[in-house]
Amino acid sequence: MHDAAIQLIQGARFPGSSTVTDVWIGGDGVISAVTPAGALTELDGVSAASARTLRADGRVLTSGLWDEHVHLGQWAQQSSRPDFVTADSPAAALELAAGYLAPDLSGSAPTELIGMRVRGGDWGGLSREQLDSVSSRVPIVLVGLDLHGAWLNSAALAKYGFSPDHSAHVVEDECFGLVAELDRTTDEALDAAVDLAARRAAALGVVGVVDFEIRWSFDDWTRRELGGFRALRVESAIYPEHLDRAIDCGLGSGSPIGTNGLVSVGPLKVITDGSLGTRTALCCEPYDGGGHGRELVAPAELSSLLARAKRAGYWAAVHAIGDRANAQALDSFGATGAAGRIEHAQLLRSSDIARFAALGVGASVQPAHLIDDVPSMRAEWADRADRAFPLASLLASGANVVLGSDAPVAPLDPWHAIAAAVTRASAGSPAWVPEERISVAAALTCSMRGPLAPGVGDHADLVLLDSDPLTAALPIGPAGFRPPGVAATLLGGVPTHLTADLAHTATGELA
Incomplete structure (x- = not known):
């Protein structure tokens, strides 16, 4: 990162436009002028010749990207663990596990295996006997793709305090508790991992995240801000078990954390059902194996929480994946008038879209x-x-749709989310309900809090792209959406990411 703010972005284009433009940024981190290239030689006492300048050379300038749903601490730690997402069967998962536990050339072998993003829900999971066949002495924990379930061998079940007769599969609260234990570390190690993850996000054009870490995280963010965290804007959520403490501290959504203006209190997060992978998402119709999923918060309790959040100055973020969970969440929002949104909104009744x-x-x-x-x-x-x-139906109805990753469930990469929204398919596969695909412009807009073409008065939270995502990525072919390279990311005009070649061309002692 660079402490000096950019004052002039010279020779940029906005998405979908061939017009070359200069963008001037004031000392308050807000865009003060947008003019044809070279039209202004001075603004507010700053000359173009002496301004700290970023020469865009025709690159595309647009608003920075937000990941509206991330568990940043978990992502920071878990992204370095073995990824099992490619395993498409129990045999493939067991083979991967055996490979990770194999001794290296020096003869040393891991003393524990924690694997992430396991597709066990797709093929019926794993038994204790199967995992013990890989190793009965070394603890093996394979965490499911959605973080709502995990599979453990006998050694891991014993290590993490489960009863001897417990099945290999742990779900929901048991899994959340297990993952919290797996992630236990020192504040120093966690902060270093979060800082690195945030810098990597900035290199992808991310300027802000809504952090849904399941812990009292205000102390964490206060400490990080004092330690010099400057890579992202962060809105840090709280959970119902911490609501009393937050209210006693005089905090509400939007309350600042620290003094640099980048970190603030986010929403009250309420988890009302499970996930599809564990067959615990709450649905109107039953699953093939029976049951409708799990109702983790009763409708009356949800309405009470939302009403209390409203009185305390919080907006609410309600986790709902199944169509019954979504309907109940909408009912509670309607009954209380609370502000907020539904996180995931994965399966909806047609009558609920509007x-x-x-x-x-x-x-x-x-x-x-x-x-x-x-x-x-x-x-x-x-x-x-x-x-x-x-x-597409939600957007057509006029709903406010925002996109995110839910990292570490999926990588913290907004271009991955945009590609999925635009194609609704992995490379070489047919689109899932293709009529619900959305345009690149719509997906970008849903990934930003600013406009596609930033203007005077907008925060200078900006990203400079090597190509125009509205044209260079089209037509979208079998290989899918091709994201543009990110040359620079600015937060209030301050670079949080610059490619090496762009840093060398910047003037005004930025590098």
């Missing part, structure tokens, strides 16, 4: 889950396929 706009409730969707969940949707929701991830 209710988002009518109630002013946002839909916070993670399109990469669509790609990951196709096998499970095909197995469990084939008769409701047209109602899964109805992005």
